Amino acid sequence: MTSSTRRAERTRIAVFAKAPVAGRVKTRLAPLLGEERAARLHARLVQRALRTAFEAGLGDVELWCAPDESHAFFAECRTRFGTVLRRQEGRDLGERMRHALERGTARGERVLLIGSDCPAITPAHLVEAAAALPAHDAVFTPAEDGGYVLVGLARALPHVFQDVAWGSDAVMASTRERLAAAGARWHEMPPLWDVDRPDDYHRLDREGLLGDLAP
Secondary structure (H helix, E strand, C coil): CCHHHHHHHCEEEEEEEECCCCCCCCHHHHHHHCHHHHHHHHHHHHHHHHHHHHHHCCCCEEEEEECCCCCHHHHHHHHHHCCEEEECCCCCHHHHHHHHHHHHHCCCCEEEEECCCCCCCCHHHHHHHHHHHHHCCEEEEEECCCCEEEEEECCCCCCCCCCCCCCCCCHHHHHHHHHHHCCCCEEECCCECCCCCHHHHHHHHHCCCCHHHCC
């Protein structure tokens, strides 16, 4: 078995995260929690996402940091989880995602990318997504708000993430149009929800997910 074959059998996981700076993350939760508690919630969501990625056991896990890797929280994550730190690069979310995904696909690897806002995602979701990639060019887990919480690629699809209205409720719909135009084969998993607004925070509590996430 060649080294390239072994790489293709594993799936790299990229976790996207911003530094937990009060007033710059989870700003829509600040009216409910305050800026400091909202930032602590964000940090705990990032840690949960990393635990989920490692527990999936699919391959290497990278933490892609914004605006860069210098925040002490990221160093703590590297020490605690053994993750590799990478800097997000690009003018918008689409460029940053493309850069992270293509870093793996250029080496013949399959790559899953997740954010840190979806505590409902489990290792089983990641394993299922990775299992879909050998027969598809891409896999997505849509978000209930119209975006998506997971994207995976088996090959580079450079135009799929261009000129998307990130943050709108049309992100997944726009991405489907670009996938179709590129002639890509993709698989969609059942939608999940992420944590952005006060209602989402209350849902964490109702669904028993708040636990150690409570800031």
